[in-house]
Amino acid sequence: MLGAVLVAIAASIGNLLQGWDNATIAGAVLYIKKEFQLQSEPTVEGLIVAMSLIGATIITTFSGPVSDWIGRRPMLILSSILYFLSSLIMLWSPNVYVLLLARLIDGFGIGLAVTLVPLYISETAPPEIRGLLNTLPQFSGSGGMFLSYCMVFGMSLLPSPDWRIMLGVLAIPSLFFFGLTIFYLPESPRWLVSKGRMAEAKKVLQKLRGKEDVSGELSLLVEGLEVGGDISIEEYIIGPATEAADDHVTDSDKEQITLYGPEEGQSWIARPSKGPSMLGSVLSLASRHGSMVNQSVPLMDPIVTLFGSVHENMPQAGGSMRSTLFPNFGSMFSVTDQHAKNEQWDEENLHRDDEEYASDGAGGDYEDNLHSPLLSRQTTSAEGKDIVHHGHRGSALSMRRQSLLGEGGEGVSSTDIGGGWQLAWKWSEKEGEDGKKEGGFKRVYLHQEGVPGSRRGSIISLPGGGDVPEGGEFVHAAALVSQSALFSKDLTEPRMSGAAMVHPSEVAAKGSSWKDLFEPGVRRALLVGVGIQILQQFAGINGVLYYTPQILEQAGVAILLSNLGLSSASASILISSLTTLLMLPSIGLAMRLMDLSGRRFLLLGTIPILIASLVILVVSNIIDLGTVAHAALSTVSVIIYFCCFVMGFGPIPNILCAEIFPTRVRGLCIAICALTFWIGDIIVTYSLPVMLNAIGLAGVFGIYAVVCLIAFVFVYLKVPETKGMPLEVITEFFAVGAKQAAAKA
Incomplete structure (x- = not known):
């Protein structure tokens, strides 16, 4: 780190x-x-x-x-x-x-x-x-x-x-x-992955994270290439795959998922939950009592509510999904060999010692890009119905059983991706046009939900699986399920190593295009990004900067400095430097709070103070308060305005714009937001003298106060909280929220 x-x-x-x-x-x-x-x-x-x-x-x-x-x-x-x-x-x-x-x-x-x-x-x-x-x-x-x-x-x-x-x-x-x-x-690892340069991306991630095993994050970056499509939210009860639980597995339990742990013999089961979920309730998949106040707010964007549900519903006492399910959590990826090739990807022939990398008997050709597999070492059957692990000697993922699944069941490999999220894949099948079954992977973003204590310990009823003995540890998790950006070639061949032999799909590797901007999730994100950039520019920072020397001169600072023998030019420069110095502690505080309180919290907390400061400046310029009172009020208001602006409206628009867009169009979308920023800057800078002549200082600050009020409403209704969430999950949430908003329209 x-x-x-x-x-x-x-x-x-x-x-x-x-x-x-x-x-x-x-x-x-x-x-x-x-x-x-x-x-x-x-x-x-x-x-x-x-x-x-x-x-x-x-x-x-x-x-x-x-x-x-x-x-x-x-x-x-x-x-x-x-x-x-x-x-x-x-x-x-x-x-x-x-x-x-x-x-x-x-x-x-x-x-x-x-x-x-x-x-x-x-x-x-x-x-x-x-x-x-x-x-x-x-x-x-x-x-x-x-x-x-x-x-x-x-x-x-x-x-x-x-x-x-x-x-x-x-x-x-x-x-x-x-x-x-x-x-x-180094080059951005996400950009390297988008170009198929996996070997370089892995080396960069190892340097950035200070560890060798970055297979999980590498998988996440590949998955981030493709966002949207058919997305669903499901709820699971996840627990250890005990022998008692195995006794209850039935052929009708089609949606059962197996999670394999990092230690030999460890495995967990995940089954659909009939209980309510915060994420599910947001998308009208279930009803839930609780603190979902935002849902009752008119015009509230479903995206804001969806993001808020994650932060409201963080795990309570009892630990995170990571600590509960995986107390000795490590990489859930085995380091094994591959021999599938993709000519559009980096290819290197590497000779590995047989004791380090077991061979499946298909020669010694290895692809360095994927020599830490993106998914657990698994092999599909000829029919593609089961995913059965064929680990090599000493693999941390060796299992005491091949699968908990009946026919049509699902296998999954999972890894921690930060922010309390787990990334998993499950095998899904459907009938093709020719009547034959076609298999493919779906990605699953798992997030533990805060649930009442009664759902842990004692006896828990798992849908489709009967009762689980007392004393087991079970987690209620919400899951974002969508089409994976990973696929393996010829999955029905018995010697293919299914999930380990993965490459970005053609759609994911196609790169960016202007038509991608019209995807519902991207459009929604652009609305947030462009909107907050416009409001930032018209919130009055340029006007206050322009007026600061005049305010401080009225407060007697310039006279004090001139008494020290400074010229007017030197005094003006020194005043500006002191004003800038005041910003630094506030920015330092914002740095501390940005990942604790969050972006949305800081905006909603600082914008009202900006409004109050501007209103005071308006009043002090309309009402004759006397020279001393006017100077004191103006100076304090300007200082407070600066400090609050650099804590919220200063850095957060750029932070949000860098977080909410998918990898393949992130550069294009940020350029659009930045162009909005510069055009707004030019308009505000050159309109300020005209506005001062037309409506005076009080009128200008009054307009800025109104814009800040509009900004507060916009942030409250449209801007979600993104703290601690992986970029790929953020963009997936925008896609889900846009889909839900379209369904309600």
Whole structure:
């Protein structure tokens, strides 16, 4: 996990450069307009500052699709090169036109960093700390602003401040960022899996997680390539496959699933539950009393309720599914040989010692991409009806029985994927057009449900299986079941190793296309992503930033600084640096809470404070409270606004946008959201002076307060809680929720 943390810190340097540049140009422009005599040409002065916004908007239009094509890492490398190149041109800049060109190139680097760093961190971070790590860009950006303001302030004290050096210093950290992207940052494992480069993906995951066995997560990444389709929610009672339980297995128990544990002889059974489930009740599969308050809220998106049910229904005292079912949990994947080939995937002939890898008698050809199988070592019968384990010598998955299943039963292999979720596969059959039975795997995302204590211990009635003796440990789990992105070739051949010989299906490996954006789950996610980006921009941050120096001047800070012998330019820069410094502790607190309280909680907790701060600013500008009271109220309101904004509305929109889209279209969708961000930024920045002239400061802040109120309603009704959930499960939930919303329409 330390590897993922260090990689996230290194990647967030790209946002540090963005913050550095924003602060530097804000100070340097005071000296640029003097040298080029731009006091009478505010348009050119505005262009110097805004050209980076224009560049970021342009590059964002195609950054997402290109990153889906060539990878995340090459785009980050390009960002560092653009930063470095622009800083050298700004250092030279003989005239304003060259400076404008340099600012445009700088905007290209900013656009790539802002778009791709959150995406990259989300794809490399473990679910448990993904929110914390994805808050790093916000912290790095503000930290870069503070460091830059300190540098510019120090240079402003010189007899002849040189704005070219101010801007050119960016070359030093950008060169450092370039070195990190070239020599340290790995490619995103999810992108590598999407391109079939499994061997590389495995090595990257091992580096990020600090462990050798990453087969489970590798399987999850492959499954994430295909989202949607026919998805159902089922409920299971899962318990040990005791001999007593075996006595109750009947031929009619068609849906029984067997889970095999990590230790020799361990196995568990899963049978459909007749009892209520939180997830089931959300989708009207069952009725349940309890705390599902959200279901009674008009206009509440089913997706919000569905996500909320998971967090409301976490396991109570008694442990998680992992600790209950798998107390000695390890990888549920055996390391064995394979000899199936897929010419579209990496292929390497590796010679393995017979003592380490047992042979099924089909030569010594192995595929390194899958030498840690994505699924447990299993073999299908000629009819494809059973999955029976044929483990090699010393396998941790050797079983004392071949199967608990009758004809038509199901076998499954499972693994922990983080956030309290387990990933499993089950064998499913149906009749083909020719009347023959066709078999295939379905993936199952399992999540333990918090259930009354009476459902553990004592005697539990398992549907279809009779009573289970007292003293057994059983778990009530909800399951998201859908078509697997994995398949094996010629499953009916007796020598094929069914689930161990897996490859992405043709649909999953096809890559992204624009038509994927119209899938119900993706459309729903885009609504959330684009909506929250628009509302963030119109929530007033640019207006408050614009007004801050004036507020602090009214509070007497500028006078105090001038008494210390500082020039007006130096005082302005120092005030801005102090304002930025105030943000850092708040961002640090947000990093701590992001994975504990959650994204939705932080938004719903901070937006009302933003509204209150803006209302106070409106009132203080309408009512004559006296100079001292006005300055005090305004200063406190601005500080509170800044602190709450950087805890919620600052980092969370980018975090959510990096989490809610499927792997194959994640780059494309994030580019759309980022484009919305930059267009909104430009509109707000250039409309602010017009609005100030038309309706005054009170009117502007009043509009911002209304937008924040709309944002609160939008978050409450449409934005789900994604903390601690694997990205692949998040996207599956959007598909399920969209399907349910369509059914209700």
